[in-house]
Amino acid sequence: MTDALLRLHRVACIRGDRLLFEGLSLTLARGEALWLRGPNGTGKSSLIRLAAGLLRPAAGTVERHERIALIDEATALDAELPLRRALDIWAQIDGIDGPMVARAMEAMALAPLAEVPVAMLSTGQRKRAAMARVIASAAPIWLLDEPANGMDDAARARLVAAIAAHRANGGAVLLASHFALGIEGMAELDLGALA
Amino acid sequence: MTALLTLFWRDLRRAWGSGALWLPVVFFLLVATAFPFAVGPDAPLLARTGGGMVWVAALLAALLPIDRLVRPDREAGVLDQLAVRGFADEIIAAIKIAAHAIGFGLPLLIALLPAAALLAQDGARVETLATGLAIAIPALASLAVLSAALTAGLKGGNAIGGLLVLPLAVPLLIFGAGMLDPAGRGAVKLLAASSLLLTVIGPFAAGAALRGLRE
Numbered sequence: 001m002t003d004a005l006l007r008l009h010r011v012a013c014i015r016g017d018r019l020l021f022e023g024l025s026l027t028l029a030r031g032e033a034l035w036l037r038g039p040n041g042t043g044k045s046s047l048i049r050l051a052a053g054l055l056r057p058a059a060g061t062v063e064r065h066e067r068i069a070l071i072d073e074a075t076a077l078d079a080e081l082p083l084r085r086a087l088d089i090w091a092q093i094d095g096i097d098g099p100m101v102a103r104a105m106e107a108m109a110l111a112p113l114a115e116v117p118v119a120m121l122s123t124g125q126r127k128r129a130a131m132a133r134v135i136a137s138a139a140p141i142w143l144l145d146e147p148a149n150g151m152d153d154a155a156r157a158r159l160v161a162a163i164a165a166h167r168a169n170g171g172a173v174l175l176a177s178h179f180a181l182g183i184e185g186m187a188e189l190d191l192g193a194l195a
Numbered sequence: 196m197t198a199l200l201t202l203f204w205r206d207l208r209r210a211w212g213s214g215a216l217w218l219p220v221v222f223f224l225l226v227a228t229a230f231p232f233a234v235g236p237d238a239p240l241l242a243r244t245g246g247g248m249v250w251v252a253a254l255l256a257a258l259l260p261i262d263r264l265v266r267p268d269r270e271a272g273v274l275d276q277l278a279v280r281g282f283a284d285e286i287i288a289a290i291k292i293a294a295h296a297i298g299f300g301l302p303l304l305i306a307l308l309p310a311a312a313l314l315a316q317d318g319a320r321v322e323t324l325a326t327g328l329a330i331a332i333p334a335l336a337s338l339a340v341l342s343a344a345l346t347a348g349l350k351g352g353n354a355i356g357g358l359l360v361l362p363l364a365v366p367l368l369i370f371g372a373g374m375l376d377p378a379g380r381g382a383v384k385l386l387a388a389s390s391l392l393l394t395v396i397g398p399f400a401a402g403a404a405l406r407g408l409r410e
Binding site: 052053054055056067068069070072073074075076077078079080089090092093094095 | 197198201202205209212270271272273275276277278279280409410
C-alpha cells in the first residue's frame, strides 16, 4: 500500500494519567474516509491531534505522507478582520491563490458574509468558515474534529458534499463526530468499544 | 518566505491595531512626567538620574503587552494550525520577537525624545540613550516573547511574566545605564554582547516553550 496518505501503527495515547487507547492502527488511502465515533472522553479529539502531529503518541508511530488540514474547536481566524481577509491570511500562508478561497467560501455558502468581521459570526457560521479554510488549503488529508457542531441542516449537507468532493479528488478524511452525518461509503471506528 | 512575511505583518497589525503603538509612548511619558515630581525640579540631579529612569521605563514598556503576544494565538488555535503546517516553533518565536521588536521598539525610540526633554537630558545623553536602547530592543523583545510563551498556559500569568524576565534583563539595565557614565567606556560592547546573547537564545527558548504549550 504505497498510496497510504496517513498511517497510524499501534499507537497509544495517555492523557493526564489515563490510558485512552493503545495498539490502535489505521490507514487512510486516497479517497478513503474514516468516522471516529464514541462517547465523550474516549479519545476522538486526542486521536485527531495525534494524527495531526500536535500530540506525541505514548507508543507507536504516525506517518503522514501529505499536507494536512485540521479543524478543531478553535476557529483560528482573526476575530477583528472581515471573514474574507481572515481566510486570505491562511491562503497566503498556504501559498493558495484568491479564487480558491472564493470557491471554498462558495462551497460553504459564505459569500454573503465576506465583509462581516469574524467576531460577529454565529457558532455555526464560524464552523462553516473553518471548513472553508480547510477546503481552500487544498491539503489532501483532512482531519475534522466535530466539524458539524452548531451547523444547521443546510450547512451539514454542504459539509457532506464537500467531503464527498474531496474524496472524489483523491483526498482522505478522518472525521471525529459523536453523531452520524450520513456520509456514504465511510468506514467506522468506535473508540468507545476499544476502551 | 511569503508565509513568514504574512505572519510578521499579521503580528505587527494586531499589535498596533490593539493600541499597543501608543502604549509604550504613553507609559514612557507618564514615567518621565512623574519622575521630576518625585525627585524635585533640580536639573543637575534630574540629568544625572533621568537616564537610568529611561532604562527602567523601557524595560517595563517591553513587558506591558506580554499577555497578548502568545496567549490569543494559542486560544484561537493559530499556533496549532501553524504547527500542523510544519512551521518550526523556533521560527514562529523568531517572527514574534521580530514583530514585537519593531512593534514596541519604534514607538519607544520616538517617545525617547519628549521623555529625555522632560528628564533634562542633553543632546549627547539622548544620543547615548537612543544607541543603547536600539541595541537592547531585540533582547527586550526576545525576553518578552519568551515569558509570554512560558506563561501563556497559566491563568493570570501576566505578573509572573514580569518576574521571570527581570533577572535576565538586569545585565541590559546595568550596561545600558552604564553607557551614560563618562567613565564607562566598555559598557556599549558589554551591552551589545548581552543583547546578542539574549536575542540568539530567545527564539530557541521561546520555541521550546511554545512546544510545551501543546503537551
